[in-house]
Amino acid sequence: MKNLQLxxxxxxxxxxxxxxxxxxxxxxxxxxxxxxxxxxxxxxDVTSFIFISDGDGNVLADSGFIGAASFELFADTSLSPPxxxxxxTTVTKVGEYYRIVTNLGIDKGxxxxxYNPYYGPEVIGQSYYTFTNLPDDLFRVIIxxxxxxxxxxxxxxxxxxxxxxxxxxxxxxxxxxxxxAIYKIVQGVSVGETHSVDFSGFSVANQIIMNNNSDLNCxxxxxxxxxxxxxxxxxxxxxxxxxxxxxxxxxxxxxxIFNYPPExxxxxxxxxxxxxxxxxxxxxxxxxxxxxxxxxxxxxxADISVINSEINNFEMNLTGTFDQWEMELRRSRDTGDIDFxxxxxxxxxxxxxxxxxxxxxxxxxxxxxRQDFIMNNVAVTDYLCAQNQEEWHELFxxxxxxxxxxxxxxxxxxxxxx
Numbered sequence: 001m002k003n004l005q006l007x008x009x010x011x012x013x014x015x016x017x018x019x020x021x022x023x024x025x026x027x028x029x030x031x032x033x034x035x036x037x038x039x040x041x042x043x044x045d046v047t048s049f050i051f052i053s054d055g056d057g058n059v060l061a062d063s064g065f066i067g068a069a070s071f072e073l074f075a076d077t078s079l080s081p082p083x084x085x086x087x088x089t090t091v092t093k094v095g096e097y098y099r100i101v102t103n104l105g106i107d108k109g110x111x112x113x114x115y116n117p118y119y120g121p122e123v124i125g126q127s128y129y130t131f132t133n134l135p136d137d138l139f140r141v142i143i144x145x146x147x148x149x150x151x152x153x154x155x156x157x158x159x160x161x162x163x164x165x166x167x168x169x170x171x172x173x174x175x176x177x178x179x180x181a182i183y184k185i186v187q188g189v190s191v192g193e194t195h196s197v198d199f200s201g202f203s204v205a206n207q208i209i210m211n212n213n214s215d216l217n218c219x220x221x222x223x224x225x226x227x228x229x230x231x232x233x234x235x236x237x238x239x240x241x242x243x244x245x246x247x248x249x250x251x252x253x254x255x256x257i258f259n260y261p262p263e264x265x266x267x268x269x270x271x272x273x274x275x276x277x278x279x280x281x282x283x284x285x286x287x288x289x290x291x292x293x294x295x296x297x298x299x300x301x302a303d304i305s306v307i308n309s310e311i312n313n314f315e316m317n318l319t320g321t322f323d324q325w326e327m328e329l330r331r332s333r334d335t336g337d338i339d340f341x342x343x344x345x346x347x348x349x350x351x352x353x354x355x356x357x358x359x360x361x362x363x364x365x366x367x368x369x370r371q372d373f374i375m376n377n378v379a380v381t382d383y384l385c386a387q388n389q390e391e392w393h394e395l396f397x398x399x400x401x402x403x404x405x406x407x408x409x410x411x412x413x414x415x416x417x418x
Contacts, residue, residue: 030074031072033072033073033106034073035063036112038115039068040068042068043092043093043094045066046093048065049064049065049091049358050088052088054086054087055352057312060075060086062358085108087102087104088106091368098339098340099342102342102344104344104346104352105346106346106393110393115397115401118402121147124163124191126161127145127191127195129143130155130157130159130197131152132200133198133200134154134199138174140244143161143171143172145189146237147164163191166190167189169185169186170189171183171238172185175244177248179251181205185261205261209251209256210257211297212253212255212273213296214273214299218256218272219274220243220272221270222241225238225261226267233404241259254273266292267292269293271287272285273285273297273299277416280416281416284413284415285300285412289384289409290405300382302321302322302413303320303380304316304325304379305415309375311354311370312354314353314375316378322382323383324344324346324347324381325345325379326342326345326379326380328379329341329342329375330376331374357370375417377417381411382410383407385407
C-alpha cells in the first residue's frame, strides 16, 4: 500500500451535530465524489486542487492536496441536495505552467482514481551512425531506438541517436520516393558506439495501403512499431515514418501508405484527413488504433460546430453518435507561456457555463484568472473500446496502466472556430 499524503482545506463540509439530529440529514444525498490520486500523478512539491461544481458553474465543494491523496467530497448539508450530475475539476501547476482539467456531466457519487502509468526516462548517452551506398531514390532515413528517433539524409554527416537504455536494438528505415521502404535492425547497440551502415544490404519492408474512406484529402500520418510484449507507451516505440506528403505517406488516390519491418508484432497507427491542424474555421478528422494495422480509415459519425464560445454561455451544435466532446481553452501570458484548460463533456450537454474557481484556488494562485481563458478548439470523440462516456470513465479511472494498452484507439473530429 502506497503512503498517501493529504491536505484538506478547512470547511470542506459544513455540518454540526445539532443540525444532523434535527434535520436527520442523509449524508448519502450530499456525497458528491470520491477522489484518489496515485503517487506521481500530481507533484509532491506544489498544492493541487479538486473541486465539484453544478450545472451553473457554482462550486459545491473543494479540496487542496499535495502529492498522493484520497478523500471524499460532500456538499453543504444546510442547502438543498446537489444535482445528480456534477462537474469535476482538477487544477495543478507543472513547472511554470498551469493545467486545468474539467469533466462535465458526471454522475454524483462517482469514485475515480488518477493513476500515473508514466515514468521519467532519462537520456543516458548517444550512439553514432554514418551511411554508405544510399539509394538514388532515397527520400529520408529514420534512425530509432526505444522511444527516441531522428531523421538523416546523406552519406557524409555523422548522425547521433539518444538512448534511454544502455543496450538497445536500433532500427534504420530508408523511405524511398516511390512510397516503398527498406530497413535494417542493428542489434545490441551500446551507448558510445559508432556504426557504419551499408544500405546495399537492407531488406524490403512490408507495406499496407490503408484505404481512405473519408472522401477527404490526407493531411498527415504517424506510425510506430512495438515488440509484441511491450506497452504502447511512447518510451517503447520505434518510429516507422515521418510526415512526407503524397507519394511517401499516401498515394495519388489519397490512401495512406504504411511500411513496416515484419519483426514488429504490433503497431500504433495514426492517420489524419481534412484541414491542417490550427486552420481557423477548419476541421480535421483522425483515427488512432493500436494492434494490427487497420485496412481502412473511417471518419467519426459525428459533427460539432461552435454557436457561442463564451465561457459563461458556451453552446455547441452536436450531431451523430459519440462518447464525449471537449473544449480546449488557452491562456496566453506576457512571458510567452500558455496555460491549458481541457473540458470533457457528456453528450447530453450542449450548452452551459464553465465552472467558477473556488476561493481556495484564488488564494493559492492569485494570478490564475478564469476570465483569461479563451476557447481555442473543440472536438468530438468516439472510443473504440467503450460504448459511452460512463463506460470510458470506468475504464480510464479504474485501470492502472497506459490508456492505449487497455483501449484499442479512437476516432475524433477537431474543429478550430473562426
